[in-house]
Amino acid sequence: MTHDNLLILAADQRPWLTNALFGHTGVATAEQRAVTTEAKHLIFEGLLKATESDAATGAAILVDPELGPGVPERALAHSIPLALPIERAGQRLYETEPENLREYLKAFAPRYSKVLVRYNPADSDDERALQRERLAEASAISRDEGCEFLFELLVPPTDEQLAQVDGDAERYAWELRPELTRQAMAEIAEQVGVDIWKLEHQGDVDSSRQTVELARSHRAECILLGAGGDTDTVNSWLQIAAQAGFVGFAIGRSIWWEAVQQLAAAPTDSDVRARSLDTIAATYAGFVTAFTRAQ
Template sequence: MFSPEPGAMGVDDDTPIALLAFDHRERNFSSVRPTGMTDDEIRRSKELIFDAFEVVVEGGLHGVRPGIIVDEEFGAPLARRAVESGIAVAMPVEKASQDVFTFEYGDAFREHLREFRPAFAKALVRYRVTDPADHRRIQRERLRELSDFVAGEPIALMLELIVGQRADGPDAIPTVDVDGLCASMAELQDAGVHVDVWKVEGTSSQEDAAQIVAQARLADANARCVVLGAGAPRDTVSRWLDVSAATPGYGGFAIGRSIWGESIVAWLDGTRRREQAIEEIASTCRRWAQQYVGERIR
């Protein structure tokens, strides 16, 4: 089990985590704005998001531990500042927008993780048991390589496993394909991929959420799940938060665009002052953290 350095956040702590995610690289980050963004606009936007996060931390959060997910490409200085301050940081190791999981820095991923010393190495993988066998095999081998490495480091593995969502009707809240997700989790577990935190798409059913936790804990009784935002509308994310908070084995959320997308676009387009955008992002993050805690203790 992961043993954190002083000031870091361990996965064996029952306190739920509230992770503000802005590790999206160029295409995914700029997708929130129809006109796109330059590299400089992406960097400045991430600085603004981090400033909003600091507002959340300074204001205090009862019952949750705040943290961030940020990339090296556009956010290296922010990651260093957060780690040095004892903030829990997750950093992606995957190359963006790939159908098959590929290390961003190839075999040098170890050196990059050791340089930044994040609490979590985060790997995003699109993996379904119906995918081509060769694709699945390659991804299992690479994720096992990552898992074996972090097992010997003060770093935990956060796996963002994307299988897709469904909606059972025109007005239904979208929900993850639970059977597909659990089957994918099982294949990775059988391949020896040890996951500390499963970052998963949301569900509107507590029964489904409990099934996901049960699968996560088949291989490790201490594993936990966090719900992601998937850029979904806020009412959808709110429902996912309520369900996950009420389900033992879930340990918080990791949400990005659903928190900061609208405010960043308005700021770049000149319809929000920087201070307004910061407060909007901080307020949404704080509100959802409080909502999560409130539902969890009912």
């Protein structure tokens, strides 16, 4: 599979966003949901502002209609490719949501259906098999409805794996996770049709290239997720990913978190909103430039 650059601004957090913005773990109030919805529209408008430049060719938005009602429709109206999450948020094992996936995809007509999956080759055989079965069905329906299947794969460490690197999460990410990711991808791809892998950084250029080659062996491509990293960190990951053959990224909090916090603190202040919009547009454009220059 060959694919043009895919440069996704991700704003599909549910319910993490309301919890993080307002400091609770319960059900958000109507006022809190309203601010969150406004934030997701602001993020989309930041993307629109960035796409005024040719440098943003390949721009797309990943957003949910639950806390971002109206944003998917605006994306379609502006011909911005839409990626739509189809997983139940916050689950350790993947579950499709909504139950009637086919009608959901028909209603929103996204270009991509996105799943977020936590999957480690050291997990139990039964758990891995159950996830693959559910994902195979979601992929089949998505592709049948004309969507590319976008697979966000997270490989959280087991206690034993973390012990191998003396409990150092950074060492795990560089030394163990890339190979575990490739093992997981190979297992999943035997049963699940994947078009695009959305992945955590894959170590150095050589390791990252191995991941790209594995994806392409089953006609898929790779994009990098931002994982909430700071600008310098994400730029360093983008440079490696671009050199290794990744075709893009899906970055969220690293672009908009501070701007959205400012909006939430003063939701009716037009000056704050304008500054937040400019910040989102500039930060997204900066990541686009970092990635495309490294290519």
